[in-house]
Amino acid sequence: MGGDAPRKSRVVLMAGMPGAGKTTLARALVAAGFTRLCPDEEMFRRYGRYGVDFPRGQFRVREAPVLEDVADELRRRVEAGADVVVD
Numbered sequence: 001m002g003g004d005a006p007r008k009s010r011v012v013l014m015a016g017m018p019g020a021g022k023t024t025l026a027r028a029l030v031a032a033g034f035t036r037l038c039p040d041e042e043m044f045r046r047y048g049r050y051g052v053d054f055p056r057g058q059f060r061v062r063e064a065p066v067l068e069d070v071a072d073e074l075r076r077r078v079e080a081g082a083d084v085v086v087d
Contacts, residue, residue: 009081010034011083023087034083036087039063042066
């Protein structure tokens with residue numbers, strides 16, 4: 001048997017009530033070397049504010065491609081051996 005086994009990625013999926021400290025913890029993980037992926041921030045970057053910049057009732061339609069893209073990015077980073085936090 002030769003060589004060291006590749007290091008496995010660590011993935012942290014954040015879930016909880018608004019204001020519970022998820023983003024604070026995610027940012028601490030970034031400081032420890034994790035990459036942070038945030039579907040909510042990507043939604044805002046692409047479309048703006050729900051009910052203000054895009055009509056109510058379109059959230060799920062617009063969210064679907066964002067979640068697909070975040071999942072693809074997560075997959076790529078894990079395959080590359082990176083530690084990732086999804087906030």
